[in-house]
Amino acid sequence: MEQLMRDFFLFLSKNKTLTKLAKQYGLRFGASRFVAGETIDDAVRVIRQLNEKGLAVTVDYLGEFVDNEREANEMARHCLEAIEAISREKLNSQLSLKMTSMGLDISDDLVMRNMRRILDVAKQRGVFVTIDMEDYSRCQKTLDIFKQLKKEYDNVGTVLQAYLYRTEKDIEDLKSYRPNLRLVKGAYKESPEVAFPEKKDVDENFKKIIKQHLLNGNYTAVATHDDAIIEYTKQLVKEYNIPNSQFEFQMLYGIRPERQIELVREGYTMRVYVPYGTDWYGYFMRRLAERPANVAFVLKGIIRK
Ligand code: FAD
Numbered sequence: 001m002e003q004l005m006r007d008f009f010l011f012l013s014k015n016k017t018l019t020k021l022a023k024q025y026g027l028r029f030g031a032s033r034f035v036a037g038e039t040i041d042d043a044v045r046v047i048r049q050l051n052e053k054g055l056a057v058t059v060d061y062l063g064e065f066v067d068n069e070r071e072a073n074e075m076a077r078h079c080l081e082a083i084e085a086i087s088r089e090k091l092n093s094q095l096s097l098k099m100t101s102m103g104l105d106i107s108d109d110l111v112m113r114n115m116r117r118i119l120d121v122a123k124q125r126g127v128f129v130t131i132d133m134e135d136y137s138r139c140q141k142t143l144d145i146f147k148q149l150k151k152e153y154d155n156v157g158t159v160l161q162a163y164l165y166r167t168e169k170d171i172e173d174l175k176s177y178r179p180n181l182r183l184v185k186g187a188y189k190e191s192p193e194v195a196f197p198e199k200k201d202v203d204e205n206f207k208k209i210i211k212q213h214l215l216n217g218n219y220t221a222v223a224t225h226d227d228a229i230i231e232y233t234k235q236l237v238k239e240y241n242i243p244n245s246q247f248e249f250q251m252l253y254g255i256r257p258e259r260q261i262e263l264v265r266e267g268y269t270m271r272v273y274v275p276y277g278t279d280w281y282g283y284f285m286r287r288l289a290e291r292p293a294n295v296a297f298v299l300k301g302i303i304r305k
Contacts, residue, residue, distance in 0.1 A: 006289045007189065031284040034254040035062070036276040040078075040085050043276035046253070047091045054264040055272050057093040058130060058250070059086070062277035063101035069110055072103030076114040078277065080121055087125040094128040096273060099142050111145060119153045126155075128180070130221075133159035135188040136195065143170060150177045159223075161186030162206035163195040171209055175216050182221040182250060183209055187286050207232050214242055221271065223250035225259070244268060252287070 036046035036059075047057045061078040063071075079097055086093045097118070103110035122129050131146055133139065139161075146158040157179060160167045163186035174181070185202050186195065196202045206229055213220045214236065222233050230249060237247065248269035251260050263270045275283055 031280050034252065034275070034284060034287050035280040036253060036274050038276065038278050038280075040081050040276070043082065043274060044085050044089055044091065046274055046276075047086075047093050048089070050253075050272050050274070051092045053261060055260055055270055056248070057091065057272050057274050058096045059093050060096040060098075060132070060273060060275045060277075061101075062275045062279045062283055063098065066101050066103060067105060069103065069106060072101065072106060072110055072114060075101040076117055079118050083118070083122050083125055083127050086127055093274075094130060094271070095122065096130045096132055098132045098134055099138060099145060100134055104138060104141060104145075108141075108145070112148070115145070115149055116152075119149065119156055123153060123155050128155050128157065130180075130182055131156065131158040133161055133184075133186075136164065136190050139164070139166070143174070146179075147174070147177060150179060157181060157219075157221075159184055160209065161195075162209055163190060163202045165194060165196070167205065167209055168212065171212050171216070175218070178218055180219040180221070181213055182223050183213065184223045185226075187290070203229065211236055214247060215240065217246075220247040221250050222247060223273070225251055225256050227259075230263070255287075 036043045043059055047059060050057055059082055061075065061082055063075045063078075066072050066075060075097075079095060082095055085091070086095070095118075099111060102114040102118075119129060131142060133142060142158065146156070149156050159182040160170055161184055164170075171181075183206065185206055196205060203226070206224070210220060210222055210229070210233055222229065224230065233247070233249070236242070237244075244267060248271055249263050250271045250273060253272050253274045260270050260272060
């Protein structure tokens with residue numbers, strides 16, 4: 001049943017008609033629990049509230065299915081606006097973005113142009129930028145672009161997914177770049193030819209790559225809501241005397257907010273991923289796919305309206 005629901009919401013997340021409808025009808029149906037709002041001012045307000053609680057942030061201007069140059073340039077403009085806001089408002093926030101929204105499906109030249117525009121300004125303003133990882137078909141291209149950019153900029157990082165068989169090898173391949181990596185379980189529907197189908201194998205591989213990347217001496221963001229993985233990381237860093245300055249925990253906005261604060265109180269860096277923008281529909285559907293309890297929460301919200 002759980003697998004059926006997951007597949008259903010992942011299917012809905014890719015539906016272009018529903019994405020357009022969602023844009024027209026605003027942040028309804030409980031999405032505001034997971035999305036800061038539609039404008040940069042909404043995002044600034046939420047980031048400030050989180051910062052006041054001791055939480056660091058990475059902010060993401062939502063955008064999917066970008067298939068023309070004008071839209072990709074517009075997405076880059078929104079990223080620049082977010083960087084300027086972080087700097088102007090003195091917020092403790094990084095930026096996250098997706099390669100497809102910068103034009104990955106259009107041309108390499110366009111992505112590189114948009115990324116350099118963003119990273120130049122981000123560097124000047126002291127803002128770190130993380131390239132989110134999307135589905136498997138874009139993984140190699142994303143890593144190739146990341147490697148190129150990492151040679152030119154020190155304020156860029158990316159994400160690796162524990163559900164992919166290839167990730168252990170990717171960590172070794174990237175080792176010499178001394179990358180700042182966010183490690184996650186992985187949010188897309190992938191074939192068993194490329195990804196572990198069983199959750200327990202994903203969890204085991206997650207632990208393996210956390211250890212591998214930390215022991216390589218590289219900065220590691222452990223992005224999960226899973227207490228077993230968080231506990232594993234805490235024990236590991238204790239055992240190997242890894243300082244708190246070499247890693248952080250990350251969670252999504254609206255998910256386990258009390259646990260986020262607890263981790264701050266325990267002395268860890270806790271970064272919250274805060275999405276905003278009008279294109280919130282696909283992101284929202286992936287959150288519903290992850291956890292049926294989120295669906296119950298949203299349904300209660302709709303009934304109350
Ligand atoms: P799960 O296996 O989903 O959950 C494990 C346990 O966490 C649950 O059993 C439960 O105990 C607890 N839990 C989970 N949700 C809740 C809740 N709502 N309330 C209470 N307890 C809960 N994926 C990508 O593919 N690419 C990316 O670039 C990417 N970036 C991310 C950035 C951040 C900051 C985070 C946190 C996730 C990102 N993800 C990304 C998503 C990630 O891949 C997973 O899909 C998502 O984090 C769910 O996996 P999990 O590790 O939380 O564990």
